[in-house]
Amino acid sequence: MELIFWWMPLVALALAVAGALVYREWRRRTRDGGGRSGTPVAHSERLTELPEYRRILRRYRALLAGLLVVVVVAAGSGVLLASRVSSVDVVEPQSYKRDIMLCLDVSGSMTDVDAKIADTFATLAGDLHGERIGLTIFDSSAVTVFPLTDDYGYVKTELTKYRDSFRSQGNDGLRYWTGTDLGSGASLIGDGLGSCVLGFDGDKSSTRPKSIVLATDNYVNGSPLLTLKQAAALATKRNVRVYAIDPVDYSSDTATNSVALDLKNEALSTGGGFYALSSHDAVPSIVQKIDAQEAGLFTGSKTLVISDHPVPLAITLMLLVMAVLALLWRVRL
CATH class of the missing domain: 3.40.50.410 (von Willebrand factor, type A domain)
Incomplete structure (x- = not known):
């Protein structure tokens, strides 16, 4: 197996790293500027210390983590699908021109x-x-x-x-x-x-x-x-x-x-x-x-045969997209 467009995963990785750096810089500037969104609420620690609240928060964070993993895997599958996972063989077909x-x-x-x-x-x-x-x-x-x-x-x-x-x-x-x-x-x-x-x-x-x-x-x-x-x-x-x-x-x-x-x-x-x-x-x-x-x-001339194998990745990507939609609905984003 090999990738026809082998450079696409490299480009996708470079874009992901660039995006992560931009997000990190944005977060730093937001934190340093002291800007906070939302409305302050007095004595909110009484709410956040409740066992039920903590349980819901843990589940929410787990869902977000799972969503992030699924999105990353789906993006990777999409990149591989676009890169054309293929097998390359040299064949000598039998000649029927007799x-x-x-x-x-x-x-x-x-x-x-x-x-x-x-x-x-x-x-x-x-x-x-x-x-x-x-x-x-x-x-x-x-x-x-x-x-x-x-x-x-x-x-x-x-x-x-x-x-x-x-x-x-x-x-x-x-x-x-x-x-x-x-x-x-x-x-x-x-x-x-x-x-x-x-x-x-x-x-x-x-x-x-x-x-x-x-x-x-x-x-x-x-x-x-x-x-x-x-x-x-x-x-x-x-x-x-x-x-x-x-x-x-x-x-x-x-x-x-x-x-x-x-x-x-x-x-x-x-x-x-x-x-x-x-x-x-x-x-x-x-x-x-x-x-x-x-x-x-008698055999025919040697021929380079390139066979694409998109089906496994396409099915995987479809299932991952369905999983993303299900998680989005679950966390109410």
């Missing part, structure tokens, strides 16, 4: 996972603040479903449409694969990832954190323009982290283990991560881990 591109392999083996990812981000869209979300899907060619946007209502609507289409294998609503089958081959991972990287606006000096959630099993069928390694290098050059989600069980197949290891190494080379699914139900928890990892990497 760009997240969903990069989904829509080949037949991936639709269940894609549906889970779309559903999870559709649910999360209502709680986002400042992030931009984009969606790119690919098979033999890539399609930008919607670019990076913070229109969360639109994001939720589009992701819900694609979730339903993934779940129904394209039989319900739109055909999710439209535009992704224009090339030669299937699951061209390098081309798909490269398209997702190029979906971010700004150059590598942009201060917005950029990340890609890549869902693929890394089974390439065809000759892509970019290999996975080249696409990962492009992501690294543009400061984009890749978080790969792989649904295939590699526990009993050495060949597929090698495919997974390639995907893992390239994702990690960008500063991102790799997640192998034990079940499709694990997608929401993986998305939460990715979000937590991203949030932990």
Whole structure:
């Protein structure tokens, strides 16, 4: 705690001392001048010696002393209130100005996972603040479903449409694969990832954190323009982290283990991560881990925060004023 206007108590103290000195001088001059107010009364000592009179006088003086103490404390509280009792902290707020591109392999083996990812981000869209979300899907060619946007209502609507289409294998609503089958081959991972990287606006000096959630099993069928390694290098050059989600069980197949290891190494080379699914139900928890990892990497600029705390002093001052009024009424001043 500290005082914003630290000089106010000093000024108040100086004024109090000056006032006390002036009062003392006035009292001295009045006493030396012999001036007395009131009307002389003969034999008043008979009255002042009475026990009842003495009792009333003691109570009167006690009330005056109490009134003086309360007035001093109230004045002190008022000075502190005017001085702004505050706490000063340096905070590093979490930055929510992130760009997240969903990069989904829509080949037949991936639709269940894609549906889970779309559903999870559709649910999360209502709680986002400042992030931009984009969606790119690919098979033999890539399609930008919607670019990076913070229109969360639109994001939720589009992701819900694609979730339903993934779940129904394209039989319900739109055909999710439209535009992704224009090339030669299937699951061209390098081309798909490269398209997702190029979906971010700004150059590598942009201060917005950029990340890609890549869902693929890394089974390439065809000759892509970019290999996975080249696409990962492009992501690294543009400061984009890749978080790969792989649904295939590699526990009993050495060949597929090698495919997974390639995907893992390239994702990690960008500063991102790799997640192998034990079940499709694990997608929401993986998305939460990715979000937590991203949030932990970036904080806002250090900010000096000054918080006033007037309430305790204001309540104290109000109670003291009420006490002053009660004492004034009691002593009949």
